[in-house]
Amino acid sequence: CANGKDDNCNGQTDEPPCAAGTYVCTGCAGASDTNGGTQNSPVKTIAKGIANAVALSQNTVFVAGFVGASPQVYFEDLTIPNGVVVQGRWVVTTGGPTNIWARNGATRTLVNNATAAGLKFAPGATRSAGLDGLTIQASAAGGTFQVVGVSIASASPLLKDFSVQGAPIGGFPPIEAIGVLVTGTPAAPAFPRLEGSNTTRSTVTVSDGTDAATEAPP
Numbered sequence: 001c002a003n004g005k006d007d008n009c010n011g012q013t014d015e016p017p018c019a020a021g022t023y024v025c026t027g028c029a030g031a032s033d034t035n036g037g038t039q040n041s042p043v044k045t046i047a048k049g050i051a052n053a054v055a056l057s058q059n060t061v062f063v064a065g066f067v068g069a070s071p072q073v074y075f076e077d078l079t080i081p082n083g084v085v086v087q088g089r090w091v092v093t094t095g096g097p098t099n100i101w102a103r104n105g106a107t108r109t110l111v112n113n114a115t116a117a118g119l120k121f122a123p124g125a126t127r128s129a130g131l132d133g134l135t136i137q138a139s140a141a142g143g144t145f146q147v148v149g150v151s152i153a154s155a156s157p158l159l160k161d162f163s164v165q166g167a168p169i170g171g172f173p174p175i176e177a178i179g180v181l182v183t184g185t186p187a188a189p190a191f192p193r194l195e196g197s198n199t200t201r202s203t204v205t206v207s208d209g210t211d212a213a214t215e216a217p218p
Contacts, residue, residue, distance in 0.1 A: 019052040025064035025092055027072050028099065039099050046074050046086060046111065053084045059128065060084075062101065065109030066091045077114035080157070082125040089133035089161075108135040108163060115139055118148040118181070121155040127193065130158035138167040138177070146176040149204070154188035161197035164204045179204035 006013050020036030026044050033048040035041040042064070043049050049061040064072050065088050080086060088109025093100040113119055116139050121129055131150075138149045149164035164179040184190030196202045 019055040022049045022053045022056065022058055022061045023064075023101065024049040024061060024074075025067060025072065025099075026074055027067045027070060028064065028092060028094065039101050042099075046076055046078055050078070050080065050084055050086070054081060061086045062090050063088045063109050063134070064090045064092045064101070065105045065107065065133075067094060068092075071107070072109065074109070074111045075114055076111065078111070079120045079122055080125065080129050080131075081122045083128045085128075085130045085132055085158075086134060087132040088135075103133075105133070108133050108161070110135045110137060112137045113139040113149070116147045118151050120151045120153070121157045121192075123154040123188065125155035125157050127156060127158045129155070130160060131162045132158075132160045133162070133197075135163045135165060137165045138179075140167045146178065148178045148181045150180045152180065152182045152190055152192050154184045154190055156189075156191040156193070158193050158195065159202065160195045161200055162194075162202050166205055 004013055018036065021038040023037055023039050023042040024046050025031050025042040028042050031042050031044040033043050033045055035043050037043045037049060037052045043052065046061060046063055049063065053059070053061050061084060063086060066072060089105035090101055090103050091105050111119065111134055113136065118138060119136050136149050138147050147167050166177055182190050182192060194202060
């Protein structure tokens, strides 16, 4: 937007729509990644919401977990960059002239990983990057050696009020199932912080649910 360049090679420069917000609602009427990303004109994917946040230098991507009483599920392969927090538990009420967004979701917004490596954070990401109010469902990729819910490599994000679930039952299970995989080196260490909310524990569950860990509220 407003850079005087033909970024998508279509022969036009700075054509609308330009990024205007970071609101994501896959099930809202008219939702599209060609929208600006406002409350009344949300984008459809979290990846586009992240791209808007980077373009607008905004910190938070607001992700609807419910439209009215209908739960929303996002099937994506996500990498969260430094400076961006993906925030769930948003409920959208539609039907009037404007959409009403309220963060009062009783359950966390569900994101299904599209790859066995899971949701990822960009190397070098700090506490300014993170998750807040999301459930991450591991991929059901059959025959994969290792399935991960969240991968953190040489990064130190904040994971707050979140849960990670193992891959859905069915198919050939992976040899190794990991809820949150943290890797780093002495030169590029990883120090993520895992928190609950003020009222809700965060939970990491892998495999068939027999292995689990919880993190108490801060």
